[in-house]
Amino acid sequence: MSLKPKRVDFSQTWDILQQTVKGVITLADVPRSTWNDRFTDVYSLCVAYPEPLADRLYDETKHFLDDHVSELLLGVSKQGDASLLQAYHSAWTEYSQGIDYLHQLYLYLNQQHIKKQKTTEAEIIYGASCAAAADYQEQMEIGELGLDIWKRKMITPLKESLVSLLLAGIHGDRLGKARHATTDVICGVIQSFVRVEEYKKKGQLDLYQQIFEEPFLEDSGNFYAREASELLQKSDVSYYMEQVSWRFSQEELRCQKFLHSSSAPKVRQCCQEKMVAAHLSWLHTEADVMIENERRRDLSFLYPLLRPLPSGLAPLIRKLTAHITQQGLRAIGTLQGDNVHTQFVESMLDVHTKYYELIKAVFKGDQAFISALDKACSAVVNHQPASRQPARAAELLAKYCDSLLKKSSRGTTEGDVEEKLARSITVFKYVDDKDVFQKFYARMLAKRLIHQQSQSMDAEEAMIDRLKQACGYEFTNKLHRMFTDMSVSADLNTKFSSNLREREGQGQKQLGIGFGVYVLQAGAWPLGLPPAPGPFHVPQQLEQSIQAFETFYHAQFSGRKLTWLHPLCQGELKLNYLKRPYLVTVQTYQMALLLLFEQCDTLPCKEAAMSLGVSQEQLEKHVVSLIDCKLLKKSPDGELGEETTLMLNLDYSNKRTKFRVTAALQREGPQDAETTHRSVDHDRKLYLQAAIVRIMKSRKLLRHNQLVQEVLGQSKITFAPSIGMIKKCIEALIDKQYIERTANSSDEYSYVA
């Protein structure tokens, strides 16, 4: 076979070719050799000599296809409405397949002759030149040509009847009356609308959208609007939502089954509009009741329905916030008894857990709902029962931690405690007055450390780490320093006793008592100590220990002075004067008082106070604690006075041979909490003033409201100051001439350098 261009007789070749074309387009049997020959014919026509006959071939083919499709149309429309879809579908199946093959047969024409003339992609995207746009009569590849002819000759005349039949079919499917056979047909017909323009580079879906999608959406809209109103009339909200959800999922499946994928979001939107958005206010009212009664099932239906709507969830979130707040306040409103702190934290956690779970299960953990929970919890935790009363959360939470970290007999396991402490951080994060918490926590920690009441140092440390994570280094700085002191002291004690042993070898006497000491760094410990009136006379029995340790300490460090905190020291005394020996743990003052009776049997209070070097008032406190536990007797009975005589109770007996006398100062009074609050208040004022000065220094000039906003922003991490307090601080700073009001405006301040 020669590829050389030669003279070709068109009519003769076309006659033969036409036979094969017909065979191809009707999917008749075309032998391979024939196919090959015709393929060559197309080639020879295209390269014919002296003039290529491609254009003529194109025109004839077009003509042929026109006729063919018209014939098909006749055949299809003859069928009548009942089987129109079916007929169209089978014609299309055959034709689309055939045109595909035909396209192959004309490959040479397509590639060599037509490609050259086609507008390039760039021209289409950037706007074809006017000439090209106007003259749309350009030649198309044979496959495209076939489809175009189909569109014009077949779809255009039939579209109304086709579409209405399709809609009827889909409607049937919605009502559950569709037969499987029609499903394929409907799907195929709809696809033909897409396929027929698929070759286009731009606006591929125009035809589909125009002739089918638009009427389909309108029809669906009507259907669902009707469906919604019917449902509304005969059912309650639960059933309604259930049905709507079911409809949605069905419709989605239907989209997949019948439609082009681009239609799915439009259909969904259409459904939402008719079934949800149209009844939004009704759903919102119903939602209030659902939340009120925590109807999880209903809410989990409602959530996906409302979520896609722009303002769908907002009322739900508002209602949920209010509901949680209300539930929370109810949970913590009626607490009473000894363990209010435990009740408070645990009921708060219960509320939090409950709604957290609910949000996770029902609202898929939606962030907007989580922040509603946060908002509600923070409102509950910081709720002030009366306007003047401070919120007690900080104090209660600190007490809760204390009760967990303290040694206790309540058989809680370490893992238990760990878990509870970890959970308490959840509440901590909601507390506005973190500084108040810190004050209380530090005091309680100090007590635990000094009196060796900590359950476990690991637990203590883990808790501080958690607080640091939540609030930063500065917040736990002092707590860390307390810890460091403890380990430094442990070191010191070991060194001290080895030092003593060395000196014992050199002939020095031993102390004779078990001596241990905590050396605390001043300033790091929140120890509100009463000022000691006059020097306390340390019992002689202790003097040697004190001196030995001080000598040792000053050799270790320089430039330091030690102050003995006697109210915090404890001694263990063995009582030898009773029938049985008892071991009693007492505070240093009480110990000194008892030791006085080494030399005398009776002692007037006045004299005792003198020998100890303490005031009468202080002495009485200690005496009372010793009389209360029956170690001492007084005469005469009644109020203690300077003249009251004290004596040892020589008939003392106790079931236990080892016990502890409660120290007078260790009892916690309500004024303790009050002092803490007052000192927090003081710290806050300083903090606010410092913040104001910092802000003003960098801004130089600022309006009142802006200043207040910035101060609020800075202090947010540790506490929420009241506007009144900020105002007072601003005034104080004006008085101190750090800042001044500007001359031209009454609510503007400037920084005084």
Next chain:
Amino acid sequence: MAESVQDNVERGDGDNVKTENFFTLKKWNAVAMWSWDVECDTCAICRVQVMDACLRCQAESKKDFYGKQDCVVVWGECNHSFHYCCMSLWVKQNNRCPLCQQEWSIQRMGK
């Protein structure tokens, strides 16, 4: 007196001699507080208490992990005391005590 108590304790530990004293001190758990032995609690240079770290150290200690006492106190011959950090910056400009204007020389350092 103190010695006789001690003697008793030692004999008491032997446990076969009956003690004559009413009380025997077995154990003492003491608590003491240390502070710099200074006349003025505040560092005149940074206006922070000498027991706390100086302003600079406080700002930097955010990186530091535990509240180590790195910021010590220094005493001059004039017996005035400051944070060591503050004073070492100060003497770069003016080698006199900020409080009494005497020539600055270090008497001792806190440890």
